[in-house]
Amino acid sequence: xxxxxxxxxxxxxxxxxxxxxxxxxxxxxxxxxxxxxxxxxxxxxxxxxxxxxxxxxxxxxxxxxxxxxxxxxxxxxxxxxxxxxxxxxxxxxxxxxxxxxxxxxxxxxxxxxxxxxxxxxxxxxxxxxxxxxxxxxxxxxxxxxxxxxx
Numbered sequence: 404x405x406x407x408x409x410x411x412x413x414x415x416x417x418x419x420x421x422x423x424x425x426x427x428x429x430x431x432x433x434x435x436x437x438x439x440x441x442x443x444x445x446x447x448x449x450x451x452x453x454x455x456x457x458x459x460x461x462x463x464x465x466x467x468x469x470x471x472x473x474x475x476x477x478x479x480x481x482x483x484x485x486x487x488x489x490x491x492x493x494x495x496x497x498x499x500x501x502x503x504x505x506x507x508x509x510x511x512x513x514x515x516x517x518x519x520x521x522x523x524x525x526x527x528x529x530x531x532x533x534x535x536x537x538x539x540x541x542x543x544x545x546x547x548x549x550x551x552x553x
Contacts, residue, residue, distance in 0.1 A: 417455065419443050 445455040 414447055415445055415453075417443055417445055 443455055443457060445453055447453050
């Protein structure tokens with residue numbers, strides 16, 4: 404483990420002298436040393452140096468609490484409510500669409516009736532002449548209806 408030219412030394416462990424706890428006073432609370440002093444460890448490195456120190460416990464983070472479990476019933480009720488609202492909204496949109504389509508078709512029928520009625524009126528009352536009925540010619544004073552001849 405060590406090279407041949409390095410002398411091997413034994414590992415020496417030194418124990419520090421404990422620090423006496425201070426007397427309790429009625430003064431404000433002052434942070435104090437922990438009740439026990441951690442042990443000191445000394446390590447001899449391969450090149451002969453000695454490293455001495457305390458073993459430090461790393462602070463452990465607080466354990467993460469698991470989120471509360473959500474019951475399947477609550478999830479099903481929530482999803483059912485969302486589905487019900489989606490269906491109601493869809494039916495409302497469908498009803499509005501059908502009402503708008505019905506009004507549009509009604510307006511198209513009225514427009515067709517007006518156009519077709521106008522065409523019929525032009526055909527009936529057009530300039531093709533009168534084929535019967537009352538003839539009035541004021542200049543010649545001919546009124547057939549009253550049998551007045553002038």
